[in-house]
Amino acid sequence: MTCLFCQIADGTQPADIVYNDDDVIGFRDINPQAPQHVLFIPRRHVGTINDFDSADAALIGRLTLAAQHYAGEQGFDEEGYRVVMNCNRMAGQTVYHVHLHLLAGRPLHWPPG
Numbered sequence: 001m002t003c004l005f006c007q008i009a010d011g012t013q014p015a016d017i018v019y020n021d022d023d024v025i026g027f028r029d030i031n032p033q034a035p036q037h038v039l040f041i042p043r044r045h046v047g048t049i050n051d052f053d054s055a056d057a058a059l060i061g062r063l064t065l066a067a068q069h070y071a072g073e074q075g076f077d078e079e080g081y082r083v084v085m086n087c088n089r090m091a092g093q094t095v096y097h098v099h100l101h102l103l104a105g106r107p108l109h110w111p112p113g
């Protein structure tokens with residue numbers, strides 16, 4: 001099976017990687033929706049949020065902590081940012097390897113579209 005984000009994780013597909021740890025990588029979204037738009041993914045393939053189970057609780061937390069770390073490092077943590085994960089068709093998921101979007105650098109409206 002060919003998965004674009006698995007290929008980014010294993011280095012066979014180029015990406016602008018801005019965060020790296022043993023379990024998670026973060027890279028710039030190719031079609032940014034805000035001045036800062038980074039995707040955090042587990043290195044291991046997980047298709048959607050629906051595929052997580054209780055054994056993945058720490059991994060799910062690490063995705064958020066990676067985003068928190070990046071926001072602090074970049075200095076927009078106090079100003080604010082949004083994290084979002086889209087699950088399946090109605091939410092607009094287009095890449096079926098789970099990813100946490102981090103958006104920042106402009107006012108973000110609510111409710112989202």
Ligand code: AMP
Pocket residue numbers: 004015027028029030031032039085086092093094095096
């Ligand atoms: P979603 O719609 O939640 O599945 O988000 C998928 C995101 O992946 C979109 O924001 C795309 O712009 C982004 N994307 C797709 N291909 C790439 C790529 N090769 N490198 C970086 N981001 C990508």
Ligand code: ZN
Pocket residue numbers: 003004005006007044045046096097
């Ligand atoms: Zn994958």
